Amino acid sequence: xxxxxxxxxxxxxxxxxxxxxxxxxxxxxxxxxxxxxxxxxxxxxxxxxxxxxxxxxxxxxxxxxxxxxxxxxxxxxxxxxxxxxxxxxxxxxxxxxxxxxxxxxxxxxxxxxxxxxxxxxxxxxxxxxxxxxxxxxxxxxxxxxxxxxxxxxxxxxxxxxxxxxxxxxxxxxxxxxxxxxxxxxxxxxxxxxxxxxxxxxxxxxxxxxxxxxxxxxxxxxxxxxxxxxxxxxxxxxxxxxxxxxxxxxxxxxxxxxxxxxxxxxxxxxxxxxxxxxxxxxxxxxxxxxxxxxxxxxxxxxxxxxxxxxxxxxxxxxxxxxxxxxxxxxxxxxxxxxxxxxxxxxxxxxxxxxxxxxxxxxxxxxxxxxxxxxxxxxxxxxxxxxxxxxxxxxxxx
Numbered sequence: 001x002x003x004x005x006x007x008x009x010x011x012x013x014x015x016x017x018x019x020x021x022x023x024x025x026x027x028x029x030x031x032x033x034x035x036x037x038x039x040x041x042x043x044x045x046x047x048x049x050x051x052x053x054x055x056x057x058x059x060x061x062x063x064x065x066x067x068x069x070x071x072x073x074x075x076x077x078x079x080x081x082x083x084x085x086x087x088x089x090x091x092x093x094x095x096x097x098x099x100x101x102x103x104x105x106x107x108x109x110x111x112x113x114x115x116x117x118x119x120x121x122x123x124x125x126x127x128x129x130x131x132x133x134x135x136x137x138x139x140x141x142x143x144x145x146x147x148x149x150x151x152x153x154x155x156x157x158x159x160x161x162x163x164x165x166x167x168x169x170x171x172x173x174x175x176x177x178x179x180x181x182x183x184x185x186x187x188x189x190x191x192x193x194x195x196x197x198x199x200x201x202x203x204x205x206x207x208x209x210x211x212x213x214x215x216x217x218x219x220x221x222x223x224x225x226x227x228x229x230x231x232x233x234x235x236x237x238x239x240x241x242x243x244x245x246x247x248x249x250x251x252x253x254x255x256x257x258x259x260x261x262x263x264x265x266x267x268x269x270x271x272x273x274x275x276x277x278x279x280x281x282x283x284x285x286x287x288x289x290x291x292x293x294x295x296x297x298x299x300x301x302x303x304x305x306x307x308x309x310x311x312x313x314x315x316x317x318x319x320x321x322x323x324x325x326x327x328x329x330x331x332x333x334x335x336x337x338x339x340x341x342x343x344x345x346x347x348x349x350x351x352x353x354x355x356x357x358x359x360x361x362x363x364x365x366x367x368x369x370x371x372x373x374x375x376x377x378x379x380x381x382x383x384x385x386x387x388x389x390x391x392x393x394x395x396x
Contacts, residue, residue, distance in 0.1 A: 004063045005177055007228060008158045008220065010042040010135070014063040016056040017172040024170070028197045028293045032190060033172030036084055037224045039162055040064060041155065044133030045074040047102075049153055049162045050224055054087035061088070061095055072096055075130070077137065078103040079164035080150050081110035085224050090115050102130065104141055106149035140212055142166065144205040146198060152209070159219030166209060167236045168225030169194045180231040187226060191236070193297040194225065195243045200300060200330040206244035210237075243300065246334040250394050251281030252304030255295060257288060257317030262374050263310045263342045266383050269375075270306055270338075273387025278395065279304070287319035295323055296330070304390050305335050305362070307353055311343035316352040324356040336393045337362040338386045341370040365390050 005013040019033035036052040038060065046068065052060045064073065073096045078086060081103075089111070093099055101111065101121045111117040124130070126141040140152045145166050153162040169191030176182045199206065221229040221236055229236050252274050256267035264286065271284045283298045287309075299305055309320040316324070337357055341349030350370035357364050367386055371379040 001173065001175075001177070002059060002063075004040065004067050007039070007160070007222065007230065011155065011158060011160060012040045012042070012067055013177055013222075013228060014038050014040045014048075014060065014067070015173075015177075016052050016060055018053065018056065019172050025198075028170075028193075029291055030170060032170065034170050035173045035225055037222065037226075037228070038085075039222055040067060041132060041135055041137075042067065042071075043135045045131075046071060047075040047077055047130075047132055047135075047137065048073050048092070049077045050079055050085045050164070051076070051088035051092055053084045054091070057088035057091040061091065073099050075099065075132075076101045077153050077162070078107050078111075079153055079162060080147060080224065081107060081114065082147060082165070083114065085164075086110070086114065089117070093117070102139075104139075104149060104151055106143070107151075110149055140209075140216075142205070142209040142212065144202045145209050146202045146205075152213070154216055154218075159217055161213070161216065161218045161221050161233075163221055163223045165199065165224055166206065167221050167229070167240055168223040169227075171226060173227065177228050178231065179227045179229045179235065182227055184227070184235070189297065191226065191239060192243065192301060193293055195240065196296040196300040196330070197293050200243070200296070203244040203246065203331070206240060210241060210244075248303040248334055249281065249301055250279070250304075251283070251302035252279055252306060252390060252394070253283045253285065253295070253299050253302050254306045254308075255285045255287050255299075255320070255323060256308040257310055257312075257320035258286065258342075259310050259312065259317070262371065263308050266340060266342070266371060266375050266379060267306075267308050269380050269383040270308075270387045273384045274304075274391055277388050277391035279391050287317070287323055292322060292326055296326060299327065299332065299335075303335055304338075304394050306338035306340075306386065306390065307356075308340045308342070309349040309353060311341065311346055311348040314346045314348050316349055320349075321352070324353070328356070328359055332360060332362070335362045336365050336390060338365045338390050339368055340383070340386065342372075342375070343370065344373055347372075363393070365393055
C-alpha cells in the first residue's frame with residue numbers, strides 16, 4: 001500500500017508491507033510476507049510511533065510527507081528498537097533534524113549502539129504522559145515483551161494502544177489494514193506462529209503486561225506487525241492471553257526424525273492409534289522436512305506431544321535435537337509427552353529424549369520404548385499402547 005490510511009481522527013497508519021524478505025530474523029519463513037506498522041499523530045505537536053525496516057524508508061517518509069506537507073515531525077516514539085522497527089530512524093532524523101526521540105533509559109543504549117545517536121533523546125518513565133495538544137500519550141514500560149527496552153504507548157482520546165511487537169502476527173496486509181476489512185481466519189495460524197517463534201519464551205512477561213494494562217480503556221490495538229484491531233480488539237487480546245497462559249486444545253502433534261523410514265513407521269502407527277482412540281486433531285511431522293517454525297506453532301496449540309527419533313552418530317537426530325532445544329528455550333508447559341527412539345548399533349535417542357522430558361517437566365505418558373534395527377511387532381504394539389494411553393490422558 002503506497003499511501004497513508006486514516007485510523008481515527010488525526011491518527012494515521014504509515015507502515016509498509018514486506019513481501020520480498022523470505023525469512024524473518026534470518027530464521028522464520030515468511031511465505032505470506034509481513035507488515036511493518038508505523039503510526040502518525042497530527043496535532044499541535046506531531047508524533048510518529050516507530051519506524052520501518054531501512055529498505056522501505058523512502059516510501060515510508062513519502063507517506064509522512066503527503067500528510068504533513070511542510071509541517072515537521074516533533075517526536076519519534078520508540079516502542080521497540082529491533083531494526084525492523086527502528087531501521088529508518090537515521091533516515092527520519094536526516095529528513096527532520098529537530099525531531100526529538102522518546103524512549104526509556106534502556107532505549108537510549110540501543111540508539112547509541114545501533115545508530116550512534118546520543119542527542120535529542122528524551123528519557124521517559126513508566127506511566128509518564130506526553131501532551132501533543134488534544135492528544136495525550138501515556139507510556140507503559142513492558143520489558144521483555146520481547147526485548148528489555150520494549151514499551152507500549154496509549155493514546156487517551158481515541159483509546160488506541162500502540163503495542164509494539166505485542167499483539168502482532170506474520171502476514172502482509174492485503175489491501176485492508178483493519179480487522180473488519182480482512183479475513184481473520186487467514187491470519188490465525190500466522191499470529192500463533194509469530195507468537196511461538198518470537199514471543200513465547202517471554203510468556204510470563206506478556207501476562208505481566210496484561211496486569212499493567214488491566215484498567216486501560218482500549219478501543220483499538222495498533223501493533224507493529226499485522227492487522228489494526230479497531231472493531232474487535234478483544235479478539236487479539238484473547239489470543240495472546242491464551243497463548244501466554246499456555247492454554248491448549250485437545251489434539252496431538254507427532255514429530256519424528258527418521259533416516260531410513262524405521263522411525264517414521266512407528267510414528268505413523270502411533271498416529272493411526274490416536275485416530276482409532278478418538279483423537280481428531282492429529283499433526284504428523286517429519287522434523288527434517290518441516291521447518292521448526294511450524295512445529296512450534298502446532299505444539300503450542302495442542303496438548304499432546306509425541307517425539308520419536310533415531311540415534312544419529314551416538315546422539316539425538318539433529319533436527320529433533322533442535323526442536324527439543326527450542327521447546328526448552330520457550331519453557332513449554334501444560335503438555336502430555338510421549339517419547340520413543342530407534343537405533344541400530346548405538347542406543348542414545350531414547351535416553352536423550354528422557355533427559356529432555358526431565359528438563360521440560362512435562363507429564364510423561366508410558367510406555368517409553370526404543371526399537372533396534374527395524375521395528376518388530378512388539379515395538380508396534382508399544383506404539384499402539386502409547387497412542388491409546390495418550391488419548392485417554394487427553395480425554396481423562
